[in-house]
Amino acid sequence: MDWTCTLRGPAETRELGRRIGELVEDGATLALDGELGAGKTSLAQGIGLGLGVGGPVTSPTFQLLFVHDDGRLPLYHADLYRLGDESELTELGFDEILGQSGVSIVEWASRFPQVLPADRLQIQLAYEGEGRALTAKATGPRSQRLLDGLRA
Numbered sequence: 001m002d003w004t005c006t007l008r009g010p011a012e013t014r015e016l017g018r019r020i021g022e023l024v025e026d027g028a029t030l031a032l033d034g035e036l037g038a039g040k041t042s043l044a045q046g047i048g049l050g051l052g053v054g055g056p057v058t059s060p061t062f063q064l065l066f067v068h069d070d071g072r073l074p075l076y077h078a079d080l081y082r083l084g085d086e087s088e089l090t091e092l093g094f095d096e097i098l099g100q101s102g103v104s105i106v107e108w109a110s111r112f113p114q115v116l117p118a119d120r121l122q123i124q125l126a127y128e129g130e131g132r133a134l135t136a137k138a139t140g141p142r143s144q145r146l147l148d149g150l151r152a
């Protein structure tokens, strides 16, 4: 079952991200979608906080992938917006990381659904008034445990 919530401002986006970062299990993939400026990177920043990442979590739009390995689990933060084709992910080695080790956050994930692991938490962000609406859907047991934790 999908889970929906309203995020009234950037602080609420980060706070939900922080909870995800505290609950998330090793090997998890978070597939983020939503139009430009919907809050994907803001959510990733909160996840970094929750994982205890020290450095700033910034947008990987131009670098495609940022790795933060000073938190509870390694954080791999990718952005597929400018990705030309799948082979670029192979060059980055990201295809071997996704769903295997650490926590992978993928912005614009639905551009390349074929590269995503079967079990992922799919998060859709949408503009809603001054804030954002978030819809989350689990596609396997690991993402379902995370979603159950968020609901609780």
Ligand SMILES: Nc1ncnc2c1ncn2[C@@H]1O[C@H](COP(=O)(O)OP(=O)(O)OP(=O)(O)O)[C@@H](O)[C@H]1O
Pocket (backbone or CB within 6 Å): 007, 008, 009, 010, 011, 012, 013, 034, 035, 036, 037, 038, 039, 040, 041, 042, 043, 059, 061, 107, 130, 131, 132
């Ligand atoms: N719940 C919210 N309500 C209102 N504004 C928000 C909310 N969450 C984040 N924002 C703001 O939206 C702007 C864009 O956020 P962010 O960069 O996270 O979006 P994005 O989806 O990653 O964009 P892009 O598609 O360019 O990667 C930021 O100014 C951020 O503070």
Ligand SMILES: [Mg+2]
Pocket (backbone or CB within 6 Å): 040, 041, 042, 059, 079, 107
């Ligand atoms: Mg972004």
